[in-house]
Amino acid sequence: MPAIYRKWFILCLLLSLVTSGLVMFSAIWLNRQFQFVEAFQPLDIWLLSGFVISQNVIVLPWFYWLDKRKAVQGKKERIPELxxxxxxxxGGGLGALYSQQRYRHKTQKPVFQWVAWLGALLLICVLYPALLYGSENLFSFL
Incomplete structure (x- = not known):
């Protein structure tokens, strides 16, 4: 694996973990303050939801914004398309669709549109059964 891919994959993984943790801590704190739900059970559904929210709201829009900024400035080291x-x-299909329109970036390349829609479809195919049937039946459903 080339060094540039390794660099961006590690940065992506760290950013995803940190933002997912922040989303979960925020949800726990808000739940303690206002008692929305009795308990975060099953926890894996909440962890999956926190990851998906952080990917679509924070991580992917930030990466698209950063890549657009580097493209406008004419820098050579941009985020690889892969x-x-x-x-x-x-987990970031909806964030990709939003970011493409918001930052007007990668909208002319059809492969980015297809991958974003496929990511949104995969997200729905994983989250819907997990929320509907529960996490213990998620992998038996798939």
Whole structure:
């Protein structure tokens, strides 16, 4: 694996973990303040939801914004397209669609549109059964 891919994958992983943790801590704190739900059970559904929210709201828009900024400035070291594709496929399809329109970035390349829609479809195919049938039946459903 080239060094540039390794660099962006590690940065993506760290940013995803940190933002997912912040989303979960915020949810726990808000729940203690206002008692929205009795308990975060099952916890894996809440962790999956926190990851998906952080990917779509924080991580992917930030990566698209950063890549657009580097493109406008004419810098050579930009975020590889493979990294943006993988982020969109693994939980960030809706964030990719939003970011493409918001920052007017990667809208002319059809492959980015297809990958973003496929990521959104995969997100729905994983989250819907998990919320409907529960996490213990998620992997038996798939």
């Amino acid at each position: 990294v943006l594709h993988l982020l969109a496929l693994f």
